[in-house]
Amino acid sequence: MTATIAPAVGRDAAAGQPRPPMSRLTVVELRKLVDTRAGRWLLVAIGLVAAGIIALQLAYAPDDEQTFANFFVPSLFPVGVLLPVLGILSITTEWSQRTALTTFALVPRRERVIIAKLLAVVLAALASVLVSLAVAAVATLIAEATGGAGTWRFDGMLIAHAVVLQVCTALIGAGFGLLLLHTPLAIVAYLVLPIAWSILGALVQPLYRAGEWLDTNRTMEPLFTAEMTSGQWQRLAVSLLLWLVVPLAAGLVRTMRQEVT
């Protein structure tokens, strides 16, 4: 084997190179979500769970309830459990697999990598809503053919709310990942904190009142319906400030400063 790799001499090393555009970084981050077995299986699981819920409904739901809207909404819930895991993994695998060393050596402006990751996670959440819609459409066709209601009519706001729901849950996961930089820790924290909050809220009366504004399990509930009052939007915004904006901001600061080894 002979080495014939010529360094490019005489090129202005630094200034002449264009910065990789955000679109390219986002495509790279999307690719990282699917180019490992773990990532692929997580996406397959999300699809299978959505399909599984709908299969159960086709089998067991009363015929008159087999409508497009009734297929669509329940599929959001299990998908919404897995999306945060995707958000967490997109951030934490860089640290657990130590690829951050390569990633940040190629893009030393770390905030650009993180923005690209968040964009990729948002796109994945949007895609999950499309999957839910597609699976619901297939189910409605089957329902039509098998004697179910098969009603297509539904409120468009349902989709808008589903988008808000899935994008926010995925980003909450990413925020936890960014803040903790550790896969098991972030997943456990994401799953345990809301439960702990609910238990405490049930025990301590003042906390229950605060939970109306801070417990995302409760503030996100109206997103499963087509109707949301301005009061409900406000409560959702306040809870997202605590569970999404604060972890994202603190996590961004931490990741910017973290030494990469």
Add this chain to the structure above:
Amino acid sequence: MIAVQQLTKRYGRHTAVDDVSFHCEPGTVTGFLGPNGAGKSTTMRMICGLTPPTSGTATIAGHPYRHLPNPGRTVGVLLDASAQHAGRTGREALALSAATMGVDRRAVGELLDRVGLNGAAARRRVRAYSLGMRQRLGLAHALLGDPQVLVLDEPANGLDPEGIFWMRGLLRDFADRGGTVMLSSHLLREVEAVADRLVVIGGGRVVAQGSKEELLAGSGTLVRARDRAALRGALERAGLPVDDSTDGLLVNADSEAVGLAAAAAGVALTELRPTGTGGLEQLFLTLTAETATGPASTRPTEAATGPASARSAAVPPTEEIVR
């Protein structure tokens, strides 16, 4: 091309890198030499903007690394060959970086061939790679952006003798074509074989730097006697600086002065020779042993075991192949 100025990194009370300054010029290979834990990797991570320095600066082509718009096209970096996603294939790992840098995808296949990871190996997941294969992948990765500068941390680790020989050729060729290479090693012979310039670091401080010839010049004499203590005493009485080594005593003086001192004390020698190419080793052992375990003259037992263990780690596995 690489300019490091008074770089310091402290972790609490521990100073990992202490006021380190050096330059790496185009057309040269700079060997960054030091025992494990000397601060080599921390210095290299600071050069690449991955570890924030406590004080001091490092620039590449006049710019701090973090200000380079697309650093992969300027600097090829290999800091840890094990830091790859175990679940990705070698080809995919390169393809991701090629996409990030905006390098033509065909470069991936060409580089995989060039580092000897063609066909089946490139399609396997990194989990199944040996350390040597990971090093080859890491080198391919460093070269992917067609850079002018290479920063490589222990690139020879895990490579087989053929691989080490190949890598030396590659780095020499890269420098001869005007590139700048900085490579670290704790293996003396590894660096001696390929570097033009040396920066020796011990205990976080630069203990010597210069061209290889400069540092090798004025190297001393190796002397042995059955009665080592008597020999040491004779040399010390003659005012000659003495250091321990596994082979005997290393004296920073020419053979004649050493022979005369021994004869004057009536010590029978079993060996007397100039250290020659072993000079760098002597330099390395004495300098790093001093910073690592204290002055050799005041703590002879530690100084004696220190270099011995460092030396056994520094025995090159590839000597025959290289010569």
